[in-house]
Amino acid sequence: MxxxxxxxxxxxxxxxxxxxxxxxxxxxxxxxxxxxxxxxxxxxxxxxxxxxxxxxxxxxxxxxxxxxxxxxxxxxxxxxxxxxxxxxxxxxxxxxKNVSLSESLSEKEKADMRAYMSLVNTVLTNAEQYVLWNVPEVLNSVTKPRYGSVYPWPLNTFMCWRKRCQCLSRLKVYGWASKTLAEVYEEVQKCCYNLASRLGQGPYFFGGKPTELDALVFGHVFTLMSTPLPDNRLASIVRNFPELRKLSNHIEGEYFANTLSNTSSSPEDTNQD
CATH class of the missing domain: 3.40.30.10 (Glutaredoxin)
Structure with a gap:
């Protein structure tokens, strides 16, 4: 079929x-x-x-x-x-298929959840792509070697150029291509502040059970904290929000049994409280 x-x-x-x-x-x-x-x-x-x-x-x-x-x-x-x-x-x-993490939420809570997910997808994803493809030091020392690692020369050069054009076009559509690096960091700072304020001291964003928002935030927060770059400002910004670190550590321990194998991570990056 x-x-x-x-x-x-x-x-x-x-x-x-x-x-x-x-x-x-x-x-x-x-x-x-x-x-x-x-x-x-x-x-x-x-x-x-x-x-x-x-x-x-x-x-x-x-x-x-x-x-x-x-x-x-x-x-x-x-x-x-x-x-x-x-x-x-x-x-x-x-x-x-009747499998949902958010079925118990009210309509307002579902709307809030979707809004925060949109915030994460817009700000954190764009910031990650900006740093990877628009910051020369990161582009040359991290992005090109990793993205091109599975292709032979000269195909690796062409594929990196092609991917960079795609990512920069996407950033341009969202109005991010013309931002300065300082403006990108400021956007991330505001995004993390809003997420941390909504999360507060709760184990998850909407009570005692995880939702799709928790999964999405975990993916980005864990990755930002555990991926060293020539300029680690993104990781530093996230670490300044203990609520987000706590959520990441909790989900890692609860659902991954501390077995995540991001080889670019270090214990001090991923296990801060």
């Missing part, structure tokens, strides 16, 4: 007819030598979400995961005949 995109299934009703199959494969780039921080954050967010939903899944690492994905973004899952990429469509798919 050919693979079915989520968007098509929801329109045509195929998703209702398809039986539930607990055979989820999660596809990601290679963590050790290839994945960049933006993609690693998204991969961690999806892993956390699946674990919070108590869904069994296998992680499959592929050098060409980006090009296997139906949207060109990682991670993506294959579940039965469905192939779905990125956190929001994956959440929609499982919600359609």
């Amino acid at each position: 050919p693979s079915v995109r989520l968007e098509d299934s929801l329109v045509s009703g195929i998703g209702d007819e398809e039986p539930w199959q607990d055979d989820i494969n999660l596809y990601e780039p290679y963590e050790v030598e290839q994945v960049l921080s933006t993609d690693y954050a998204n991969c961690l967010a999806v892993q956390a979400y699946l674990k919070m939903c108590k869904l069994n899944f296998n992680v499959e690492m592929r050098s060409n995961a980006e090009f296997m994905s139906p949207s060109g973004q990682v991670p993506f899952i294959r579940c039965g005949s469905f192939v779905i990429s990125e956190l929001d469509p994956i959440v929609a798919f499982f919600t359609h």
